[in-house]
Amino acid sequence: MPKPQQAFFEGHVHALSVLGGVPRGKVRYDNLKAAVAQVLGFSRQRTEPERWIAFRSHWGIESFYCRPGIEGAHEKGGVEGQIGYFRRNHFVPVPEVVATLAxxxxxxxxxxxxxxxxxxxxxxxxxxxYFAVEQPQLKPLPVEPFETGRWFTPRVDRYGQITVRTNRYSVPVRLIGKTLRVLLHASELVVFDDGREVARHERLSTQGGSRLVLDHYLEALVRKPGAFPGATALEQARSAGRFTPVHDDWWDAARAAHGDKEGTKALIEVLLLARHMSHEHVVAGLAVALRAGALTADAVALEARKIADGDLPDQPMPSPPPEPAAAGPTRATVTFLADWRLSHLPPDTRPLPSVAAYDQLLRRRGGSAPSKGEAT
Known part of the structure; x- marks a missing residue:
């Protein structure tokens, strides 16, 4: 099933769910390829794809097709007018503040x-x-759902990837060589192994592209840390904002302290923490550990758990001074617990320590040795 038809079906499912029912009369359609395989002359008879027939039969939709060309232009003017109103009021100018299609x-x-x-x-x-008056006239929604996606059964190659519709997607490397089930939707695909979901990706709209998740390769990279700096999955993680400048700073410090191999292995162990903690907590733990010079995965895990458990001061914490603007990715702003605690300690009124009491030892050591009688 091509992507336009999947989007067409999923749009129907969402629209009918929002409406809370199915129209009892005929639903008017233009002659789009997702619903019309062939227009039979200038009549309203159409050859419909089998998948569309199954879909509208499940939902109880009775289709009605407009005449093609100029003769049918007046039959859908109201719908096109409302679409034009929505576009002009909400998509002009085109929204640029969204990160995902969802x-x-x-x-x-x-x-x-x-x-x-x-x-x-x-x-x-x-x-x-007006809709509140019309809604009770709708037919009820069917009880059983209709699966709008399409199933595939690709085999995982030696790179830990599957190929679906000419595009490659990563899965955990432990599944190399296995045949998996993939449910492909218009905007995403879900990968299953023995009925369990093992991966979920946003569907690529290009051909011959790849979408790789760094987490899927960590078990292999911890054994071969030399492959980590040049990994394509790492570059995609950077582009997606999952591998932050805080990660890079901690990694640089760890390599300087432990060497390239051990420092990279320590970073990979930190990345594995994200399987049990939120990404935000791990990043904050990295920043605190970096400030304290704690360049081990255990130290990062400890700080991340403190933050996750709410081990934070009750009073608002001061923000660190702003960093100078520089070209490239924006660095994350992090408040460090160690700085806050030092600045909120009570004043120390104790006297300074003195070593005067130990001067007698120095005088004793510098004097003459005791005589035999004195010793006894």
Whole structure:
């Protein structure tokens, strides 16, 4: 099933779920390839793909197709007009503050909800009020879900990757040589091994691309740390913001203290901590350990657990002084527990220590040796 058809199906599932039911009358469609395999003359008869027939039969959708060309232009003007209104009001200019497609979809849902309070021209009710009247007329949603994704069974190659639709995706290296099941959706794919999810990736829209997760290769890299600096998965982790400048700084210090091999192995052990702790806690633990000069994975784990357990001061902690602007990635801002604790210690009123009492030992040692009688 091509990606446009998967997106077409998933859009239907989301829309019907939001509506809370299925329209009882005919649903009007343009002659898109996801639903129409062939237009039969100038009539409304269409040859539909088998997958689309199964999908709309499951949901109880009765399709109605517009006439092609100019003859059918007037049959979908209202829908295209509302789409144009939504585009002009929410996508002009194009949003640039989202990091993922899922985040953009959440914004669209929020805009759609806000649009329920809008009135169309001089109509007496809002869009939401009209829909509240119509919603009870919808048919109930089917009980059983319809799987919109497509299943594949690729084999994991020696690089710990599977190939789906000409693109390569990483899986844990322990699965090399195994045949896995992959469920491909329009925007993501999920990898299963014996019914257990072992990987999840955002689907690539290009051809011949690769999406690699650094965590999938850590068991192999800890045995061959020399391959770590040039790993493609490391570069992708940097680009995605998962491997931060704090990681790089701690890694540089660890290599300077322990050598390239042992310092890199220590960093990989730190990265393995993210399987049991949140990424944010590990990064904060790295920063604290770096400031204290603790360049071992155990020290990072200890500091990360302190932060995860809420071992933080009750009062607001001061922010560190801003670093000078420099080209390249922005460094993370971290508040260090050691600095806070030192600045909040009570004043020490004890007298300074004195060694005067020990001067008698020096005088005794510098004097004459005791006589035999004195010794007795």
């Amino acid at each position: 985040e953009l979809n959440e914004m669209v849902d929020r805009w759609d909800l806000e649009d329920e309070g809008r009135r169309i021209r001089s109509r007496p009710r809002t869009i939401g009020e």
